[in-house]
Amino acid sequence: MxxxxxxxxxxxxxxxxLLNDLLALAYAVPFLTREDLHxxxxxxxxxxxxxxxxxxxxxxxxxxxRWDGTTYRAYASEGGHTDFAPSNALExxxxxxxxxxxxxxxxxxxxxxxxxxxxxxxxxxxxxxxxPD
Amino acid sequence: xxxxxxLGYDRTxxxxxxxxxxxxxxxxxxxxxxxxxxxxxxxxxxxxxEVIASGGVYLGGGIPPQILWAIEDGPFLESFGCxxxxxxxxxxxxxxxxxxxxxxxxxxACHAMAKHHFTENSEWxxxxxxxxxxxxxxxxxxxxxxxxxxVGISREDAxxxxxxxxxxxETYAVMExxxxxxxxxxxxxxxxxxxxxxxxxPCPFNCSFCSLTEKAGIFKEDVDFSExxxxxxxxxxxxQSADALNLMxxxxxxxxxxxxxxxxxxxxxxxxxxxxxxxxxxxxxxxLLEAGFVGAYHAVRLGEGVDTPFKREKxxxxxxxxxxxxxxxxxxxxxxxxxxxxxxxxxxMFLAKKHRAVYSGVMRRINFPRSPMERFGxxxxxxxxxxxxxxxxxxxxxxRAHCTHEPHSASxxxxxxxxxxxxxASPRDGMADTGKGRGKSLGVCRAIFKEMxxxxxxxxxxxxxxxxx
Numbered sequence: 305m306x307x308x309x310x311x312x313x314x315x316x317x318x319x320x321x322l323l324n325d326l327l328a329l330a331y332a333v334p335f336l337t338r339e340d341l342h343x344x345x346x347x348x349x350x351x352x353x354x355x356x357x358x359x360x361x362x363x364x365x366x367x368x369x370r371w372d373g374t375t376y377r378a379y380a381s382e383g384g385h386t387d388f389a390p391s392n393a394l395e396x397x398x399x400x401x402x403x404x405x406x407x408x409x410x411x412x413x414x415x416x417x418x419x420x421x422x423x424x425x426x427x428x429x430x431x432x433x434x435x436p437d
Numbered sequence: 438x439x440x441x442x443x444l445g446y447d448r449t450x451x452x453x454x455x456x457x458x459x460x461x462x463x464x465x466x467x468x469x470x471x472x473x474x475x476x477x478x479x480x481x482x483x484x485x486x487e488v489i490a491s492g493g494v495y496l497g498g499g500i501p502p503q504i505l506w507a508i509e510d511g512p513f514l515e516s517f518g519c520x521x522x523x524x525x526x527x528x529x530x531x532x533x534x535x536x537x538x539x540x541x542x543x544x545x546a547c548h549a550m551a552k553h554h555f556t557e558n559s560e561w562x563x564x565x566x567x568x569x570x571x572x573x574x575x576x577x578x579x580x581x582x583x584x585x586x587x588v589g590i591s592r593e594d595a596x597x598x599x600x601x602x603x604x605x606x607e608t609y610a611v612m613e614x615x616x617x618x619x620x621x622x623x624x625x626x627x628x629x630x631x632x633x634x635x636x637x638x639p640c641p642f643n644c645s646f647c648s649l650t651e652k653a654g655i656f657k658e659d660v661d662f663s664e665x666x667x668x669x670x671x672x673x674x675x676x677q678s679a680d681a682l683n684l685m686x687x688x689x690x691x692x693x694x695x696x697x698x699x700x701x702x703x704x705x706x707x708x709x710x711x712x713x714x715x716x717x718x719x720x721x722x723x724x725l726l727e728a729g730f731v732g733a734y735h736a737v738r739l740g741e742g743v744d745t746p747f748k749r750e751k752x753x754x755x756x757x758x759x760x761x762x763x764x765x766x767x768x769x770x771x772x773x774x775x776x777x778x779x780x781x782x783x784x785x786m787f788l789a790k791k792h793r794a795v796y797s798g799v800m801r802r803i804n805f806p807r808s809p810m811e812r813f814g815x816x817x818x819x820x821x822x823x824x825x826x827x828x829x830x831x832x833x834x835x836x837r838a839h840c841t842h843e844p845h846s847a848s849x850x851x852x853x854x855x856x857x858x859x860x861x862a863s864p865r866d867g868m869a870d871t872g873k874g875r876g877k878s879l880g881v882c883r884a885i886f887k888e889m890x891x892x893x894x895x896x897x898x899x900x901x902x903x904x905x906x
Binding site: 341347349354357423 | 453469470472473477483487491492497498500501508509516532533534536542543544545549574575579
């Protein structure tokens with residue numbers, strides 16, 4: 305188990321704070337410039353408005369930021385571990401398929417790197433299309 | 438493909454690649470990706486609704502940047518907004534993909550710096566980045582957005598900006614905005630208006646912030662600098678390309694004599710002349726014009742009527758006289774000390790705007806030896822710079838320059854572009870000739886301007902047509 309004071313002692317650094325990767329990413333959001341971002345829809349950002357971060361990687365990380373009157377503060381979320389709610393027949397099939405493998409079908413199971421593989425397996429097994437050679 | 442699908446191998450990139458394969462696109466991979474994107478859109482919307490993300494939804498992680506065009510293509514935006522009754526909310530929420538793979542590292546660094554876990558001198562090199570993307574308080578941000586249209590700001594807003602923490606990023610934003618306005622409007626021109634203090638007197642009016650008074654007890658008798666001396670200073674100003682000569686006199690100084698000096702300098706030098714004298718009427722205003730003055734410096738001082746024996750109304754009348762007869766009115770919020778209320782300071786800023794001062798920056802009160810106001814201390818140059826910035830925003834498109842006094846660099850990054858180098862008498866000095874005391878020379882002012890990237894060699898903006906006269 306990693307501990308802030310242990311790391312501090314080992315490195316000879318007075319102050320160490322451990323952040324999970326999503327929290328670190330969230331803290332960067334207020335500082336991102338135009339080159340760091342790709343805009344998907346042109347909407348006016350409400351300055352001081354809450355911001356959400358959704359990051360599918362190996363797992364599905366989520367975090368959000370709120371303006372505290374002086375600065376943005378980032379908060380961790382375990383939203384990736386909430387239940388996956390299908391919104392069409394295909395997705396309902398996906399959930400049924402994954403329920404055979406997992407006790408809970410969370411968003412992380414379908415919306416992450418491994419989630420993409422799960423979707424692939426499901427579509428393949430359900431005969432959606434042939435697997436190419 | 439099946440060969441690559443060995444257990445334990447990371448199949449994610451393979452699926453993505455195969456879906457995008459131009460020659461042999463994999464239908465199964467395409468379908469998987471489409472479904473994935475649709476689910477991602479739905480989950481992004483879940484999150485957006487949970488926090489009401491009016492500040493934006495940001496897609497991070499390794500996958501979105503690799504499938505950017507597929508995200509842009511359709512199923513994502515369709516499912517980001519399928520939440521029936523709440524879809525109105527979603528319409529307002531900006532959506533971005535984070536492209537910078539180092540964003541999380543940056544965030545950790547930003548967080549550490551914000552928490553002062555690292556010292557100012559930290560070599561992280563992220564400080565610039567930090568400033569550039571710095572989000573400031575929405576309230577201040579809105580004020581500054583408006584101010585940069587050169588329309589001025591309201592009294593309440595000016596008060597708010599003067600009450601911000603001096604070390605806050607908001608205060609830096611205020612100064613940065615004022616700096617930008619001035620550099621644009623004044624086209625990079627630095628102005629030096631040379632103050633020539635024509636006389637020293639133990640003045641009986643005894644303004645408590647002035648050193649040239651009976652009470653201050655520094656000067657026991659009158660010193661009227663000779664015409665020869667004044668002319669020498671004026672010529673020196675001309676040679677060193679002063680943009681104006683401001684002839685400064687005490688309230689006791691003979692008005693007729695000021696006119697004589699004006700006529701002399703008008704004959705001998707080509708630099709525009711500005712008078713600083715007592716309150717005057719219309720007839721006297723016209724006389725100043727006839728003698729060759731193009732403008733007059735006249736201020737309603739802070740503490741007018743309390744720290745001075747003069748009436749505020751009378752001072753304002755004189756300003757009206759100047760405007761009526763066609764003399765340019767020059768002004769400064771002065772002499773600012775910690776004893777003055779911000780409301781009084783803001784009042785004077787708006788007085789300057791109302792009567793359309795050619796310039797109206799900020800001068801601080803200086804503690805001369807045994808000043809009766811010594812106990813209040815003096816405001817810092819940083820505070821001056823902030824006041825310079827706020828008064829600049831108040832003035833909107835009115836001014837032709839923006840002054841700060843005494844000369845210092847901080848205000849030149851906060852909207853000021855005008856210094857007063859000084860020779861002769863100064864109301865802030867214990868020396869009869871401030872050129873040998875506190876006063877800064879034209880050369881020193883030039884050096885500070887250049888250091889702060891203002892160009893003293895451009896023509897003045899304050900006196901249109903002066904060069905031809």
